[in-house]
Amino acid sequence: MNKTKPVVIRKPWLSGIWLLPLLSALIGGWVLYQSMIEKGIEISILFDNAAGIREGKTPIIYKGVRIGVVREVHISKNLQQVNVIAEIQRAAKEGLRKTTGFWLVKPKVSLTEITGLETIVSGNYIRMNPGEGRSQRDFIALEKPPVIDDYTQGLYIDIFAEHLGSVSRGSKIYFREIPVGEVLDYELAETQSGVIIKVRIEQRYAHLVKHSSRFWNASGLSIKAGLSGLSVHTESLAALIAGGIAFYTPDSKTKTTHDVVGNGTQFELHKDFDSAKVGIAVKINFASAIGLEEGVTDVKYDAFKIGIVKKLSYTKNGTNVIAEVMFDPRATSLLKTGTKFWLDKPKLSLTDFSGLKSLLQGSHINMQVGHGEDSREFVALNKPPLMLAGEKGMHLLLKAESLGSIEYASPILYKKIQVGQVHDFKLDKKGEHVLVDIYISERYAHLVASNSRFWNTSGVHVNLGPSGLDIKTGTVDTILTGGIEFITPDLKHKKVKNGAVYHLYKDYDAATESGLIGYKQDKNTQLIRITTEELGSLAMGTKIYFKKIPVGKIVHYTLSDKRDEIIISAAISNKYQDLITSKSRFWRNSGLQVKADLSGVDVNMASVHSLLNGGISFANIESSVVTKQSDKQVYPLYQSQQQALQQTEDIQIRFPLAQGISKGTAIKYLGIKVGEVSRVELTDNNQAIIAHAKLFDSATEFARQGTRFWLLAAQLGLFKNKHLDTLIKGNYLEIEPGHGQKQTHFVGELNQPEIRNGLHIVLKSPSLGSIKVGNSVSYRQINVGEVRSFQLSKNAQFVLIDIYIAEKYAALIKNNTKFWHASGVQVDFGLFSGAQVRTESLENIVLGGIAFATPDSSAVEKEDNNQVFELYSSVESEWLEWSPKIALAD
Amino acid sequence: MGNKPVSALRQAYLCCRVCHKTLPQNAQEVVQCPRCHTQVYARIPHSLAQSWALLISSFILYIPANVLPIMTLNKAGVMRTDTIISGIINLANIGMQPIALIVFIASILVPLLKMFGLALILLAVQFNWQRNVCLRTKMYRMIEYVGRWSMLDIFVISILLGIVKFDKVASVDIEPAALLFESVVLLTMFAALRFDSRLIWDDINE
Structure with missing residues (x-):
């Protein structure tokens, strides 16, 4: 019906949507292609046993790189083998050829090598060794790793042996006991008459193998038993256990260039070191054949076996024995004209462990290397030679009571350094003494003078006595083998000639007269003398300490002339000489000192050494008159540091009875300990006791006429607890100093006397509050007095409190001084100011007390005794701010 | 009628x-x-062509998605790489047949049915087949509905990937096929989406 003209829209021939299938095809194709590329090559490997192979996990490794993985493991149709399907990366495709080897790597732990340890964690893996030939996909696994592994460089040689011995695959090849290669494989020789051992020498050692090289079986322990002992010859421990092959290349004088060994060269394997005949033949002339045995007796240098006696024969005249010795080729440089040989017989000693071996092995020939031309013929000594350059030293004779543990070649020590050795010993003609012939080497000969003292340092001297344990040793060596030590007090002394005779003392103390000899002339020390009543743990060598640093030691002690004291001589090294003054005080280090009381624990420990050994310490007390110490001065030795350092005044106080007074009872002045009762004894008539006491330091001034002593003991009561501390600390003596003449004898009182000194004042208060007798009166929280008594006023209107202010502080009390109750805690709350807590000292809080303050004005008359003051119940803050300057009485 | x-x-x-x-x-x-x-x-413009293109793309990608491994499970050093099918077989082998069945349905059966079903529908539209129109419509509805369930595999892998991360002890890695499979599923879903179902019966009854 509609006559509208049709609109013609030309459709494009192909819609853009058709690009989509194209794109899909491209993507799909590319992804497929990629996966084809990445997908490895499937190969099958036939294993006899697939233990440890896991599908999807066990990798194929080449040169340590994972090149594939086991995909499937099937059992073969005949159930005899396992077919492992593995996927190998395409990159390794070239390696998959006819001779390619696959083998399973498992952990191997043996004494000589540990391989495949990583497989313990990662599991076993299959290794590949690429081969040649045409491409192949089916393989049969190798039972063991192939000989040539990963084309390792090196020298490949064959060694022909009669028997395999303990050589096995992996056995090492040793050159001078260093492994330089290993046995790769072995097989029967074609003739079936022997074994061919395939050996690889590492590239860097390949040059060591020459055509002249001799190989011998270094496997295991070779033991030859004989009457003179056993011949034990081993290579390194690894070779001992795992077997091995050693070789040696003799030095060829003519270095020919064609003497380079190529791969595949054949060598012969000798049975052992001897049969390899790699040695240097040397003839040694011995006086007798005792201890020598063919093929057994070794030649040792410095405990190393370097040769062996091959043959023994008599000289033509039959007097001597010629030992033909085969030396290790390395010994060439040792065989000079000056070289000496002697037969070392086995001896058992504690220090020489090789001696134990020689006991098993029999005697061996020892040697000392000399200088000169090369030589191949020697004459053996019949006993060991002396020390080096023995001719030029000094020989001395020591006369001893007995030989002790001295033996041949025992060392001679000077200050613990070996300067010579015992050369010989014999009895003197009468057979009374032993004459020890010692030799001092030339460079130390000057240490010997006519006053030298020799003693035997052999062994350990243990001296157990009441004074303690005293152990003296020489060096460790001399402890075990014995030795002789000497000192020369004065090196300038007359020199001695060869052959001089000395006495050999049995020990150090005997030789040095308790050590005095050694220090008499010593310029580096200074001798001081200390007297003591008993020696105690002190001994020779006990150290002297200054501030716990050792500065000297006791070198000597002796009884005094009167035989009532011991005089100790101590050597102080010069470095510390200035520490010794006339005011030096010495005391015993008695180790640990623990002082405990209510004021704490005080532990004083000397150095650990002195703790164990005892010791003497000293310090210098302060004094205006310090003089240099004079040689004549003799210092007393105090029992303790405290005693030593205190200036004391000995006094005697007579008491009617001794209740509460004993040794150690303190003497206190104003609460401070100023002295101590040292001894309590009865008077002659037994009517009273006399307390011997010491006043310390400044308190020595109290030993004057007028000074009073009284005993303070705890007083308990509902309103009267006093001196409670004495319950714990013990009673003590209170002192009130006098001002009279010096006096040392006093009469003590058992009760507190009326104190006359000081200021008595009376406070009046509407109520007593918590005030008790004995409460403190404090000024700025320092106790300056105490409450003595209280009573009602006559009209019962007030309480009158009698207080006492110590004389020293009396000046603090002025007419306008304010007193208040200092008891308890005062807490103020305010909405805006917050809380304010003010307390007196803790003692006041608990016991109550009185505090006072004096206004900040100086022009106020001083108070008289018994003046009455008001006692306020609380403090006004204004009072607390007062801080007048008041001169206190001295 | x-x-x-x-x-x-x-x-x-x-x-x-x-x-x-x-x-x-x-x-x-x-x-x-x-x-x-x-x-x-x-009608949706170019519906048929677009559906075809997407479907063909999914067919193309379906091949590598099934051939290549979809994920790698590393369990205490043992690497196990699975394709979809080998994973299902493995599941069945270790006694988890019901789960294997579910995975099989979700990962193999459903995508395949979907793809071939869609292809059938497209062919029918293309060549104007007259039969079974109703069936094809129902099939299309079902394909559209069931399409998302093919993502099960992807869900499983992505959850495993996130949860199983114990370094050397156990870990899960995705492989290229996971992405390809994901693409297949998406492409089929888009193909079904771009297809205008009305085309099924447009040309009948003429």
């Missing part, structure tokens, strides 16, 4: 695809829906 169906288009009516408003066909090709301002066509 006394009452022959007469389509709206034949009666010069268009239907808005968005709000389903029925509009009279205008002289102009392009009509705008007065209600939702969508352009209203008689």
